[in-house]
Amino acid sequence: MSWQEKLDNTRDQLRGLNKTIPDTTRAFGALGKAVKEGGTLDFKTKEFVALGIAVAKQCEACIALHIEALIKSGATRDEISDVLSMTIQMGGGPAMMYAAKALECFDELSD
Template sequence: MSWNDTLDKTRNQLRALNKTIPDTTRAFGALGKAVKEGGVLEFKQKEFVALGIAVAVKCEACIALHIEALVRAGASREEVGDVLAMTIQMGGGPAMMYAAKALECYDALTKE
């Protein structure tokens, strides 16, 4: 499955979840908006943190969504690489495997 397919599948799954538990997903969306718009860190920095966590917890759908956000925010491959290096340092071998997936995702989404 391509990373674009992963994004499409994830969005479809989230739409179904939104229809089933709209109050919960709306509240979660409001939390995300408040976190991303408030505070002292820039959006891109916050997305770097989210990517590191996505890699550490081994969530491919999360990796795809946060890489997509980082591409839109203008993150370079080198910046993503730095985040992945730190994630590997904190998460060891399993993080390395998902860091490789994250870099593959970045490369796939920036080829378009």
Template structure:
């Protein structure tokens, strides 16, 4: 299974969940929407933070979504790699393992865009 397939499957799961608990999913969506505006940090910078947290907490679906956003926002492989280096520094071995996954996701999604 490709990362793109996993991303699409996760989106389908969230759509089904949203149909069952629409208020909860909409509330979570509102939180996400509220941070997408550029302020002291740009949205792209916030996505780097989100990717770092996703790697550190080992949330594979989160890695998929935030990497997809970074690809859309024009992030480079070098920029993402620097974020991942910080993840490894802060999260040790698990950070290293999930950073490898994140870079693979970035490469696959970048090739498709």
């Protein structure tokens, strides 16, 4: 499955979840908005943190969503790679495997 297909499937799954538990998903969305709009760090930096966590937690859907947001924010392959290096340092072998997936996702979605 391509990363674009994974993004599309993830959005379909989230739409279904939104219909089933709208109060919860709306509250989660409000939390995300508050976190990304407030504070000291800029949006792109916060997305780099989110990508690192997504890789460390081995969440492919999260990786795709945060890579997409980073591409829209103008992140470069070198910046993504630097974040992935730090994630590997902190997460070891499992992080390395998902870092490879994240870089593949960046390459596919940024074409």
